[in-house]
Amino acid sequence: MGQIRVGTCSWTDKALVSSGWYPKGRRDAEGRLRHYAEQFPVAEVDSTYYGLPSIRNSLLWADRTPEGFRFDVKAFSLLTGHPTRPEALPADLRPALARQRAARDEGLLDEVWNRFGAALGPLRASGRLGTVLFQFPPRLAPGKAAVAFLRRCRERAAGWPMAVEFRHPDWWRAEHIDATSALLTELGTAAVAVDMVQTLPASVPPVVRVTSPELALVRFHGRSTAWGTGTKEERFRHGYAPEELAEWVPRVHAMAERAREVHVLFNNCCGDAAVRAARSMRDLLGSRRVDPCD
Template sequence: MTRILVGTCGWTDPALLRSGWYPPGHRDPEGRLRHYTTRFPVVEVDSPYYALPSPRTTTGWADRTPAGFRFDVKAFSLLTGHPTRPAALPADLRGHPRDEGLLTEVWTRYAEALAPLRDTGRLGTLLFQYPPSLAPGPGAEAFIRAARERARGWPFAVEFRDPAWWRTERTAAFLTDLDATAVAVDTVQGLPTSLPPVTPVTTPRLSMIRFHGRSPYWGTGTKEERFRHTYTAAELEKWLPRIAHLADRTEETHVLFNNCCADAAASAAQTMSALLPHQRSTRSAAEAG
């Protein structure tokens, strides 16, 4: 049976910590993650986008989570073509030319750091979120294909931020050829930067949806402005047929909430879990056990 896993994009956001979502006694790093796993079976980790993690850190994540829990891990910014400050690189790589050699070395260290999650079966996927500046075309495809080649044998998901990628059927075929999960998104509609809620299935292993909120500042405001939104049950219910479509065609479906401010993402994830019959039965069985 397909597993539909619902969670949030992070468990350490300062706004979430201040919201009171974590109960007393569970506000230290270990306690937060252990508490999170009692509520959700999947989480996205965005800290590796900003700096390479260490194997010691990811080993701790694996040790604090139950079997079957999934981590979806964002790729380091340099690997996806985002601007990357020299200080974000390991000290011995800061003077290295920004070339293929650097990308290969960064990937090697990134992969070594995530090996504990992969080896324990807790890695859901690597998430390669490409910037709005990466427009579709031969050069962009070559850049993504090179990243996929480096990550051969790893689960690989792609999210585009330029809506032009989804104005052509070529994109789904391209990702299918790469054996890469096409990430579906929910954002506000009607803006030049709005992303369409398309849900193509490009690999039988995994499908993924990221709910970014419906802020009118999407693509233009501060980070807090872009992702501030409180989802209603009615908004989430409209996604149920699309989620069912994905779940019928893939082994796992990950539904992740990235709408920030206080506990908005956690609340939305809890609402979505209640709306999904499979999630309700899975959660009840877990609680009974």
């Protein structure tokens, strides 16, 4: 039976910080992470999607968390094919980004991949890197070009633990499920299952497939009907009811039968909704969870 780790998709989200969840005296950067790591054994780092991580931050994250803690790190936007602002890159790489918009600059991509990987070094060395999460944009639909892009990403990320979340729903439609699962298994990557509203054209089905013996993931995005259209707060505003979480308990247990670790992460980042949902899910999962210091 694999370990089940429950946490949230950010410990630095402004809404969480302003909610009062962090106690007095622990509201600075160090205090927040230490407090979070006393409550949960895993966290997602989403800031690395918006800007390249640094070796310094990885060293600090490793130092401020107990042995056995896990960080799931989101891949930088340029690596997943998302639009990337020049300000997201170090100053010395910004001219190359401008050139890339006129003609693809593989040299820029090489450098960004190298810097991203180097920055994760301290997390890997300390055993705290859970996975690198590649969240691909909605325009990446199933097809030969998309499969080739996924293969290139995996080649560049050789040796990294890797997980994939698709935002185009067709990857997990009935006609593509088996091919998608087979591809991710071949690439040695973990498939990310998602919970989200199911009434929109862009809704990703809540399909659970374990494609790596090392890790399986579930990300709970909330069930707001403003997904894809509203502000960030509107898109993720949702308080999970116990019965909504209970739907996932047998699925998570089944995932733990096939993977060494299961990470259950809440992305309904409105106030303290994510940490409240994570605590509720932890209670529902019972004794099969892992505590922060285990």
